[in-house]
Amino acid sequence: MSATSLRGDLVLSVSQLNRQVGGLLEANFAQVAVRGEISNFTKAASGHWYFTLKDDAASVRAVMFRSRAVTVGFIPAPGERVELRASVTLYQARGEYQLQVEAMRRAGQGDLHEAFLALKAKLGNEGLFDSERKRPIVPVPRSIGVVTSLAAAALRDVLTAIRRRAPHVRVIIYPAPVQGAEAAARLCQAVGAAIARNEVDTILLVRGGGSLEDLWSFNDETLARLIASSPIPVISGVGHETDFTITDFVADLRAPTPTAAAELACLPRQACLERVNMALQAMAVQQRRWFERASLRLDRAVGMLVSPQQRLDRQRERLQSLRIRLVRAADGHHHKQAGRLAMATARLRHRSPDLDAARRELRGAIGRLTLCAPQLLTLRRSRLASLQQTLQALSPRNILDRGYAIVRDEQGGLVKNALDLNRGDRLVLEFAKGGADVEVIQPRQK
Incomplete structure (x- = not known):
């Protein structure tokens, strides 16, 4: 329009x-x-x-x-x-x-909510909410402790659930108010008493639903730190499923309701009986197998068992055999040694030294050595002089005096082929007098 x-x-x-x-x-x-x-x-x-x-x-x-x-x-x-x-x-x-x-x-919840968030962030940064530090819940507890008010409907819900689920589990109540100015301190006293008395396997901290103000005692820092340090696992079942408190985060397990906390704290009686039956069946199977193995070992032992008389007869036969072998071995060794002694005596007599002949042979050798020594010495000196002349002729120093040089690489090896060199290689030149360090600019091949 x-x-x-x-x-x-x-x-x-x-x-x-x-x-x-x-x-x-x-x-x-x-x-x-x-x-x-x-x-x-x-x-x-x-x-x-x-x-x-x-x-x-x-x-x-x-x-x-x-x-x-x-x-x-x-x-x-x-x-x-x-x-x-x-x-x-x-x-x-x-x-x-x-x-x-x-x-x-x-x-009116604005300040409380801000305080809740601040405490949650503080304890979270300290690691009190980390799953690594949380303790496992005992699946088959002997006794369960409940921290709540005696007048709370949550207590009746917990007792009803445990009585229905696991009537064999003993329940110990640690009463404390769950709302009001003194509730947080009283809750700390109740949880501390449960820890000090050490008579339960799991502690349930429960309360029914309510506003943030109603649940504020479960956002106490002292209570949170006490729960975190508890050696006994703690299950927090505070409020309804949409309610969250600091104890929910710091507890070892969070339940959405008090009834759920009771159900999480213990296995049903039927499940426990099934576990016991399974354990009994497994034990019976193991026992039967043990008896079977023992029976087999007994049968083998009986088969290996012999009478003492048989063992003595066997030992006697073995002893007689060893005695005969010993006598035979002793006689054979004696004859063998006697023969060796006779042979050694004959060889000794045959090889007895003739001292007069040895002296004559020694005097002849000394005479021949006296005649040959000057000739041999002259021959060795002549050969030495010839080798010195040859060595002097082949000495690289004589070659260096004619203007040549010895080329070595950085490791001291001789360089004989330009193809072995690369641009930038460092070389050492040795002249007749002195030397020099050089760098290859461009290798060349004739």
């Missing part, structure tokens, strides 16, 4: 007016925080929430779409005070402005 002029003024259609007003609202109230009381609350089939937020003097309509509503964690009740973060929009069809809610929390 187009705008028309009337007496010089711009005339807007209703849609144009609402559109412009809506733009002004969205531009000037992009995000606001509002506190008020819920009324006329409706949850549509689509999951969207429609309600009115009011105080003593005014009210405003509000809508929270399903994608945002599922993150709230609770469904607001009429008359409940809440705090909203919303943008201000105009519902153009009726010309009514409304709040489009992005986040919601119960009024």
Whole structure:
């Protein structure tokens, strides 16, 4: 619909007016925080929430779409005070402005929520939430400790679940208030008593659902550190499935409800009986196998067993055989040694030295040596002189005196072929007098 002029003024259609007003609202109230009381609350089939937020003097309509509503964690009740973060929009069809809610929390929970997040971050950075430090839950406990209020419905739920699931398990209650100013300290005393008495295999810390203020005693730092240091496994079953407390994060196991905590603390009686039956059957099988192996060993031992008389007869026969062998060996050794002695005596007599002949032979050798020594010495000197002349002729020093040089690589090896060289190689030149270190610029081959 187009705008028309009337007496010089711009005339807007209703849609144009609402559109412009809506733009002004969205531009000037992009995000606001509002506190008020819920009324006329409706949850549509689509999951969207429609309600009115009011105080003593005014009210405003509000809508929270399903994608945002599922993150709230609770469904607001009429008359409940809440705090909203919303943008201000105009519902153009009726010309009514409304709040489009992005986040919601119960009024007065802002400071508590910030404190919860700060403590969670602190303990998380210290590693108290790490899975590596959490203790395993005893699957078949002899006794279970329950820390909660004697008047709490959670206690009845836990006792009912354990009685139904595992009536053979003993339950010890460590009473403590679960709400109020002194609840955190009393809970610490109860958990400390359970640890000190060391009479249970698992500790259940349970409480029914409630608001953040109702559950605040389970967000105590002292209680969290006590649970983290407990040598007894702790299961936290505080609130409903959507409720989270610090004890849930620091406990060895988190249960969504107190009843679930009781179910996680022990196996059902039937499962325990099945385990016992399986163990008995396995033990019977092992026992039967052991008896079978023992019977086989006994049969083999009986087969190997002989009477003492038979063993003595065998030993006597063996002794007689050894005696005969010993006599034969002694006689043979005596005859052998006598023969060797006779042969040695004959050889000794045959080889007895003739001292006079040896002296004559020695005097002849000395005479021949006296005659030959000067001739041999002269011959050796002549040969030595000839070798010295040959060595002098072949000495590389004589070649160096004629202008030649000896080329060696950096390791001291002789270089004989230019093809073995590369550009940049370092060489050592040795002259008749002195030497030089050079670098190859370009190898050349004739």
